[in-house]
Amino acid sequence: MxxxxxxxxxxxxxxxxxxxxxxxxxxxxxxxxxxxxxxxxxxxxxxxxxxxxxxxxPAPTDAVLLTNELVLEYLQWNGYLYTASVMVSEAAMPAERRKRTELCAEVGVRDDEKSLSLPLLSNIVAAYIERIKRKISKSKRDG
Structure with missing residues (x-):
């Protein structure tokens, strides 16, 4: 050449x-x-x-399987489809995904108009943060 x-x-x-x-x-x-x-x-x-x-x-626990499903739903929700495909492969996740309603029931989240606008993992984190803020606010009032 x-x-x-x-x-x-x-x-x-x-x-x-x-x-x-x-x-x-x-x-x-x-x-x-x-x-x-x-x-x-x-x-x-x-x-x-x-x-x-x-x-x-060892076979993954139910908590690990649920966490994997929540992370996968978060990745897909945000359009990280290729990252999600790598995760499915690495975690040896089953081909059949659980429906959002099933995941909601497992984690105790009720879907409404507000929660439907976010992935479940984000809803869980937001609820946790809100709970912490309420505890801090309550301790300031009581203290």
Whole structure:
């Protein structure tokens, strides 16, 4: 290859990368690649572990499964779809998601117009912060 051809290829690759980045496709490709690499590494590790005497990882508790569902719902709500896909792969989450109404029942959140405008995790955090503020306010009044 000559210098002119190298420069033309670099310019072309640079322009393609710029277009992919501008359209949002570059991040999607990178996230999908990371998810696939993670999946392959996990499968490889499981294969290697199966030949040893080490026990496999314990099954996640109900609290961990619920937390994973809440985090996943938060990621999807905010449009972090590629991060969510990596999480599903890493956490070995079941393909079937629990419905929002099921999650609400489990965490004791009643959906209304206000709560529907936020992911459940945000509602839980907001309720916790409000509870802390009420406690602080009450202790100042009592003290």
């Amino acid at each position: 000559n210098i002119k051809q190298d420069t033309s290829e670099k310019d072309l690759l640079g322009a393609i990368k710029k277009l992919l980045k501008k359209s949002g496709h570059l991040e999607k490709i990178q996230a999908e690649t990371r998810a696939k690499v993670t999946e392959i590494l996990q499968e490889r590790q499981e294969y290697l572990d199966s030949g040893t005497q080490r026990p496999s990882a």
